[in-house]
Amino acid sequence: MLLDLKAIETWVEELREALHQEDAPRAARCAAHLSSRRVARELGQAEPELIVAVLSSMDATRAGRVAGYLPPPAGAAILSSMPPAEAGLLLGAVPSDHAKHLLQSLPAPARDEVVAGLAPATRETLEALSRYSPETVGAAMTTSFLVIPPDALVAHALDAITSAPPEIEKSTYVYVVNQAGALLGVASVRDLVRASAQERVKNIMADRVIAVRTGDSAVEAARVLRNRRYAMLPVLDDEDRLRGVITLDDAADILTREVADQFSSMGGDRGDESFFTTPLGAVRRRLPWMASNVLLNLIAVAVITGFEDTIARVAILAAFLPMITDMGGNVGIQSLSVAIRSLALGEAQIRDVSKAVRKELLVGICNGIVLGAFFGAIALIMRGQWLLGVVAGTALGINVVVAGIVGGSLPFLIKKLGKDPAMMTGPLLTTITDVTGVTVYLGLSTLFLARLAV
Amino acid sequence: MLLDLKAIETWVEELREALHQEDAPRAARCAAHLSSRRVARELGQAEPELIVAVLSSMDATRAGRVAGYLPPPAGAAILSSMPPAEAGLLLGAVPSDHAKHLLQSLPAPARDEVVAGLAPATRETLEALSRYSPETVGAAMTTSFLVIPPDALVAHALDAITSAPPEIEKSTYVYVVNQAGALLGVASVRDLVRASAQERVKNIMADRVIAVRTGDSAVEAARVLRNRRYAMLPVLDDEDRLRGVITLDDAADILTREVADQFSSMGGDRGDESFFTTPLGAVRRRLPWMASNVLLNLIAVAVITGFEDTIARVAILAAFLPMITDMGGNVGIQSLSVAIRSLALGEAQIRDVSKAVRKELLVGICNGIVLGAFFGAIALIMRGQWLLGVVAGTALGINVVVAGIVGGSLPFLIKKLGKDPAMMTGPLLTTITDVTGVTVYLGLSTLFLARLAV
Known part of the structure; x- marks a missing residue:
């Protein structure tokens, strides 16, 4: 079955109709044919209760992705309207870079409640992320990626890739790190397939790795990523430890936003005013x-x-x-x-x-x-x-x-x-x-x- | 060896110095550490003779990529300065979407000479591409991709991916097409690794494929590609035949350009004036x-x-x-x-x-x-x-x-x-x-x- 632009628009229409009729299960079925970002754009117009109902009809990973793309007022509204435990669960499924923004758009008391409902690991990740200043790679990276020790076999690395949890579904690289978490090399799924299954990863990995640092400018990093045409770049701290990855689709967002900022500033709009600014x-x-x-x-x-x-x-x-x-x-x-x-x-x-x-x-x-x-x-x-x-x-x-x-x-x-x-x-x-x-x-x-x- | 932003800037400095000293082999060695786009930006400032010398010190694929990113005046200058046969050879190595633009920036008599020096297959591809109107997917797509018949074995598909020629080096998908060239499905390298080597591709491919059409708006297609977070989308003609692919890094360019156009038009700049307009x-x-x-x-x-x-x-x-x-x-x-x-x-x-x-x-x-x-x-x-x-x-x-x-x-x-x-x-x-x-x-x-x- 081919899903071309016309077919996609038809699904958008169906989704709108389902939302109009407040039919959450049908909306979730239509959403299955659309990208999380597009679904979020459409859902963002609905009442918080309906958004929550639609998200509940999806599997957790998908619901998390969609919630991550919700326009900030809608995202804040649904998190505030949910019981803290459920809100924490939903937020736990949102990719970390988006989760941080969602959390920041919540008013302080609601935020504390939702944070209290988070799993400890998620809470730590989000707290760590919010320490990076907004224009840096650290603030833009996601913290889900695949790592493997240098002595692992190629077969294990391939196994890691094919059985990766859904939140790192698009990963086509494994990063090879030592025990301290420092990055030693990278192997693409293509490299791994080409190698013998019993070979050690360290012998086939590329050890000339292009990486960016958490403190680097996000725009500069996005430019390098776009120029290199890689799917993602590893993000390191100053001790060369792998902290996250920045992906090409994030880079596309950073670059379009940057161009908009350059023009906006000319008109006195510092770029920090969005459609959702009061x-x-x-x-x-x-x-x-x-x-x-x-x-x-x-x-x-x-x-x-x-x-x-x-x-x-x-x-x-x-x-x-x-x-x-x-x-x-x-x-x-x-x-x-x-x-x-x-x-x-x-x-x-x-x-x-x-x-x-x-x-x-x-x-x-x-x-x-x-x-x-x-x-x-x-x-x-x-x-x-x-x-x-x-x-x-x-x-x-x-x-x-x-x-x-x-x-x-x-x-x-x-x-x-x-x-x-x-x-x-x-x-x-x-x-x-x-x-x-x-x-x-x-x-x-x-x-x-x-x-x-x- | 880690190549971070600072290391990249050091290589850019080295490249500039080599260009300043007109040391083509050294410039080519520095260029090996940089992206084709970045190298092209630096080379674009040099004299045509020096650019040609640096490109000649690289392997053909790489030289083609760099030439494809050269600013139009520099690209036109080097093609005009080369013997037609050599210019044809270089242009043959440029990814087809860029080659078309390069050709268009040449004055008519030089263009005919260069076209005459092209391999027949390249000439046909370029002529076909130039028939698409500029705002469409057809004009933005590249024509290098991997196809395989539905009855091929998974092992063969993996083989095709790992031994793909350098111009499709980033490909992580094989497209499954029938004898008429119509798209039947797609298999990612991850899907293939997960399957048994003796399975037929048609049994493991995804037959729900998101595709765009040659006549679709390039901006719309770029948005879908970014939203879906795929590395590339197949481009079909109206008979569902696979004609090309559009990649996420191209999408990033299309989207930033689109944002710039929206703002520029406000100031009366139709976006068709670039820095290189006379x-x-x-x-x-x-x-x-x-x-x-x-x-x-x-x-x-x-x-x-x-x-x-x-x-x-x-x-x-x-x-x-x-x-x-x-x-x-x-x-x-x-x-x-x-x-x-x-x-x-x-x-x-x-x-x-x-x-x-x-x-x-x-x-x-x-x-x-x-x-x-x-x-x-x-x-x-x-x-x-x-x-x-x-x-x-x-x-x-x-x-x-x-x-x-x-x-x-x-x-x-x-x-x-x-x-x-x-x-x-x-x-x-x-x-x-x-x-x-x-x-x-x-x-x-x-x-x-x-x-x-x-």
Whole structure:
């Protein structure tokens, strides 16, 4: 039986209908055809009681996987609604990296109750995991993997793989560790099949192992994993002891999230606001950024104030102010976004900054001339005054060039300083273009004031 | 020997030094410790002759992989600089999905020469691949995979896996196809190890197979692959014949690119501009968007023109115009970016639009009151006129609310219309907020004109 995208969508529809009818056993049957993540997305919309009923109709491993992917508010809601012992049982079946997040999204009293219901081993694992800081490999790894001593026979290693418990079902590697838990090598199921069953694992394992450390950046580790095209990488502590693994599908999540973060930060969203952030949380996160924005904008206000007399004499000049500042901002954001994209997708590197500036300079000059002329013509037609058109068009043209260069090089400079494109990149950029645009525009206008004020 | 992130960086440094000294054999030796993608990124900066020399010092499979990851200008440069026969040989070793892109980046006469140097089978594969439209699975798949007839023995299947040629080295699945090439089932190396060697593959294969079709959306397929956590998915044509596979590391690339595209489009970058786009290409891509932007901005210009008399009487009003429009734009872009992020990362779905609007309404009101009061106080201090402060602050506050709601719901509405957040989302948003801000600000000012004009 083939399950293609169309068939998958049909099962999603069936699942939705079952949920709509609050038919938990049928929902669980439909869910069997879908990925845990997809099931969780659909379940996340339902009432906690129904979610619990559906999860209870699944086997424990599967229920744990689905619960691990539930959106945080739904996950917290079902754990709080269950008796602590059951919640502990469910949480015990959730892969450890997701379990930690689930637990963190619970309010403190409920969390303590659920933790009390956990098996001691699970509790220890989760406590150990929560000690790693959030951006590190330690916080992103899973703690289920297969280990074997170096003197084990190939036959035993194969046995370990084929009879691995369901939570490490996708494992195609066994890690060879010594008695202290230090990693000595790795053997893939392919290596093992190729070897004689009575050979010792240490003789056939690869001892040149690519590994990451618990304290390494999760993004860097994800990049290495994606580049190497392995299914997973071992995670070691500073004493080379194997602590966990990080898998390629986790790496895919880390990398997409990273790209989203790079872009979001430009718009002042630190990436820590998700769809599930409460309105108050969103206010607290966004307000400081906006307030700094207002303060930066005051520079432009001050510049315009300096030209108060000019505007008092030729009020129509004000009409084009927002357009000149807006276009500067838009063009800047556009080249900023091209630059962030190139850096985030690894197309460009820091040393390419001069190439980026040169390109943006050329693009800016071409666009500036065309847009300036276009805009000048519009001003001419609207106001029948060619000089106003020329002044506004020139200001726009110059502003476009400046915006392109600043926007196209800022991400490179920020990265060179060892930072990610920061939250203030956007406001900084618009302030620079605002001040440039307004100064050129009102400066030229003042210069030609006698001829404009007719 | 452990190769951790620090050790990898050391090898990158060594590789750079070798490239700097134009020592091709040493560069190839360093490259052996690094992923093909990373090597390609470093090589991409070197002169074509040096790249060719380094590639020649590697074995053919590896050279092909590295060449496949070269940035397009470098890839095109080395293929053009090689004798057609050699270029054909190199291209034959590049995984088919990358080979197609490389070929496309060559100028037409050089392309024909290189194609002529290809082995007939490779040429056919590449020609077939280039017939799929770019956003489909067909265009993203690789055409190397392992197949076996249903009556083959498990022992033969294991043999096929362990002796697979290097270009399918990562394969952990064999696909079972009938004589017509139609997919019947799949067996993982784990399934095979667990079975008896003399069993027939058809008796142990999984016949419930998740597959995608050549014409399916590559992004959808990548999502299924990531959700299912498989190493690869088979790609079928409409007659269920196996045409290729799509791998999890390709899926990771497709998904990160997709997220980048969603954000880029907001800034008017259609995602088809890369770091390697020529300046002229960039002008052609960006100019139409900017020109439409100017046209949309004319609405705000027209609104302000309507208030020309008010500004003529109280010129200082103009000073706050850009701030009010800028802040509306910034806030709008911020909530737009949160919404795009939630949708792109799968946290929110279309039906959540009302939840998103309600949240943005609350956030907007809170932020609007705080920012409005803050801004009013600034205006009061700067101009010593409390009424100007109240008017400007009120306009800003209202604009922030509108911007939040429009920005936070636009991506949902666009997606509901079955489209991706489009290129005009940004300009549309800023036009709406500009017009709102300017109308409220200048409208209120006109209302209180007698008391402002002192």
